[in-house]
Amino acid sequence: MASIIPRHPFPTENAEEGLAVLQQNAQEMIDGLEAGSTSLGDALGTTLTLAEAHCLMDPRAAIFPTWDAWVTAMQVGSAVFAAATATEEHVLCRIAHKDRTLQATGQEWYVHPGAWITAFYLAVVCREKDRITALSRVPVSLLRENGSRFEEYDYAWMETLQTYWLGGQDLVPKLVSAVDGTDPESVADPETVGKLVYPPMEMFHRFIRKDHEGFNRALIRALELHKQYWSEEERAVNISGLVALAPLAMTCLAHDAGIPIEVESEYLPAVLISRNWCGEFPT
Structure with a gap:
């Protein structure tokens, strides 16, 4: 018999309106990636928040918009490190149903172990084997160049x-x-x-x-x-x-x-x- 761990209480008033605002913010950020007006770090935070927010009213992730949001967050997470490790000036990344040409970034403030672990988890959840492999080849030394303080x-x-x-x-x-x-x-x-x-x-x-x-x-x-x-x-x-x-x-x-x-x-x-x-x- 399965053990059941219920979620802590969370307010659901205005959940649909809040989700719509998050969706718009995420889309604007994604659309700004190619123009360079949005950082991949900010886009990762927003798209992950949107994916998690979908699970407030859809805790099983049973409906398509929830899955779509999780895939988008996964794609952004992978793009963070594709751009950071790119050897050419640009890198092609599929995000939100569109192939997008992004500027190679090298080390940036958001290229750190926390973002990598999040990207890895998202790729595992979405069963993206090629992306997991690419993430597994990101040099740890690159992340150590980040000025942020992270633990060993x-x-x-x-x-x-x-x-x-x-x-x-x-x-x-x-x-x-x-x-x-x-x-x-x-x-x-x-x-x-x-x-x-x-x-x-x-x-x-x-x-x-x-x-x-x-x-x-x-x-x-x-x-x-x-x-x-x-x-x-x-x-x-x-x-x-x-x-x-x-x-x-x-x-x-x-x-x-x-x-x-x-x-x-x-x-x-x-x-x-x-x-x-x-x-x-x-x-």
Whole structure:
């Protein structure tokens, strides 16, 4: 019998109007990419927010507009790193049903481990194998050039995911390094790290060990901690809490590997896990 983790209360008044405004903002940003009036970093934040917002009223991601929004966010996430690593002056990226010619960017303020991990998760959820492979070949050294302050566990987790996808060596030591880096005694924000960053690492550990029961226990714990984090008063109406993106990505990996998923939650859009929409249109 499946365990059920309900989502924390979230206001739904004016949800459709809010979604329409987000949709317009996202489209304007996407249309501004070729002209250079929009940064890919800003576009990623807005399109991801739109995708998550769709899941307020469509928590299963059962309707086409929700899937379309998730694909668009995934395409923008991949475009961030396609443009950052491009060797030519321009790079062609498909975003929102259109091939767009974007300026190569090299290192920018938004080319950092947080954006890479988000892009990787989105590509996993959308089952975009070629994009996952491209992301897995992004040099960690490029992201270290960013002036932003990121913890070592961010880079170690990135390396872990890249190594797993490309079948490289030292997967377990890299995962151990990432996990060790989340020690509450050594991080600036132990609450965020403990409730949002470490849990998907534990899920991944159970996944690579093919520990079905352990994976589901880790998934339940990840969702419980996600709910705790986003139920705090100052965060409770933040759209970012509607979907547990990192646990969702780990669950998609496990589902595709044949691990039975014995947990149901509005934090985990069921149709994204079962990949029913994949192949619906060219991406």
